[in-house]
Amino acid sequence: MSLRVSHHLLLCATASKAACCNPDVGKASWARLKEMVKQLDLENVERPEGVVLRSKVDCLRICSDGPIMLIWPDGIWYGGVSAERIEAILREHVIGGQPREGWIIRRTANK
Numbered sequence: 001m002s003l004r005v006s007h008h009l010l011l012c013a014t015a016s017k018a019a020c021c022n023p024d025v026g027k028a029s030w031a032r033l034k035e036m037v038k039q040l041d042l043e044n045v046e047r048p049e050g051v052v053l054r055s056k057v058d059c060l061r062i063c064s065d066g067p068i069m070l071i072w073p074d075g076i077w078y079g080g081v082s083a084e085r086i087e088a089i090l091r092e093h094v095i096g097g098q099p100r101e102g103w104i105i106r107r108t109a110n111k
């Protein structure tokens with residue numbers, strides 16, 4: 001069975017070395033991400049754009065100014081992704097297609 005995926009969100013929030021953010025800030029950010037993905041119905045397999053996957057990762061090799069979120073396939077890396085920033089990133093970037101410029105710390109391309 002194939003699953004259509006619109007975005008995959010990789011969040012370094014509770015890294016074992018806790019190098020990029022305070023673990024409490026990271027935990028709150030991850031909890032908010034789970035809550036908002038559900039609330040905005042982004043895991044719905046009937047979603048025409050595809051589902052939004054989320055994964056907690058141990059390190060994205062930025063290691064400062066976290067929590068760090070990488071959004072695939074856009075190659076957009078956000079820094080300072082506290083719980084307060086999660087909803088705006090989901091609504092504006094993931095749903096609206098407009099990345100939040102001021103919070104971007106890196107861009108990568110796959111072509």
Ligand code: FES
Nearest residue numbers: 012020060062063
């Ligand atoms: S510990 Fe978060 S990017 Fe390295």
